[in-house]
Amino acid sequence: MAVNTKFLGSAESYMEVREDTVVLLKRLGFTDYESRAYLALCESYPATAYEVSKRAIVPKSNVYNVLKSLEIKEAIQPVSENPVRYVPRDPEEFFGQVAKNTREICENLSTTVREKMSTDEDIYIWSYRSGKNIRNKLVELIAGAEEHIWLKTSAEMLEFCLAEITHAAERGVQVIIILSGTPPEQLQPNSNINIIPHEGSGIPVSKSAGGLFTMIVDFSELIVGKITGDVVASYSKNNALMYVFITWFMHEMFLAEIYGKHASEMEASFGPNFSRLRQKYRPKLKKHFPFADWEMVEPGGPQQ
Known part of the structure; x- marks a missing residue:
């Protein structure tokens, strides 16, 4: 029948x-x-x-x-x-076996092809052009972190990978987050996660900051990008770039520490959120970076 x-x-x-x-x-x-x-x-x-x-x-x-x-x-x-x-x-049963066989073939090919590739990978910068691919790369990097994750981003962007960051901290990875905005409510206290307010106050200073992020993993891998508007990210292992961004992160940390102890004097000299310094030194780069709305948030105005 x-x-x-x-x-x-x-x-x-x-x-x-x-x-x-x-x-x-x-x-x-x-x-x-x-x-x-x-x-x-x-x-x-x-x-x-x-x-x-x-x-x-x-x-x-x-x-x-x-x-x-x-x-x-x-x-x-x-x-x-x-x-x-x-x-x-x-x-x-059949498709399960197909998946298992395909995975084994891909793993073997990945190992074989990588052995034949040039080991001088740190000279390249890889580009990602979709939110899905960017998230997959972020998840991969966070999951592979062994000792350190340094992340500079907004509260909005942090929610994009909060679960993965939390899991990394729970397995002992030391996480430093330089954050614009208020930490998400879902972020639970963890001794391995150190939140440092951007420039000491954490107040967003430009309208384009919402989807921007920079992340360094174990001081050997770097990804920079944005997940709003014109979605794009760049990934590299380049040592020269790594040095520049590590130094930049450290200066962010120094500034936050200094601001924490001398906020009133600094605001009196340079304006809220260093507004006078921004007006003096911020370049006009709109034609080079059309995706970036670098218009400053008014000091003391609503956070964006």
Whole structure:
């Protein structure tokens, strides 16, 4: 007796789902004929080669080779003779094995290809152009951190990777965050996380600061970017860049410490949030950085 899988919906919807599934199977290495034959068999089994040919619209001259190939892939198996009838293997078991095999192949290839690549990787800067890819790289870097994470960002951006930062701190990584804005409520106290207010006050000083971030991991990897507007990030292991950014972070820490002890004198000399210094020294770089809204937040005004 054939076992049918019934689709509850219109014929058009069924065909769309079927075609989408064919596309996915082809991405796993199935041919078009193999994809159609496999789906036809999943929808009604056990089935003979003739029945599969008819349902899948696979030429009779090809269907035996197609079914043999699916059998070699261990996607299906014969269950009777004279005539031979086929059934699909349990999908969870089959695709689970495909995933395991694919992962092992990719891991082996990754190791083999990396051994053949130049080891002088620190001369390159890698670019990322989507929020998903940037988040994946951030998660990878944070998960791989062994001793230190230095992060300069906004409260908005911190929420983007807060769970991963927290997990890193819980396993002993020392985390320093130079933060613009108020720390997220979800951030729990942790002796391995040190929050340093940006420039001592933590008050955002430009309208474009919300999605910007800079992160150094173990003083060997660096990523800089933004996750709002024109999403972009750059990653590098370059030692010269690393030195520049480590020094920059340290100066941020020095400034926060000094501001904490001499805030009133500094504001009297340089204005709230160093506004007079910004007006004096901030360059006009709008034409070079069109994504950046470097218009200053008014001192004492709403945080943005």
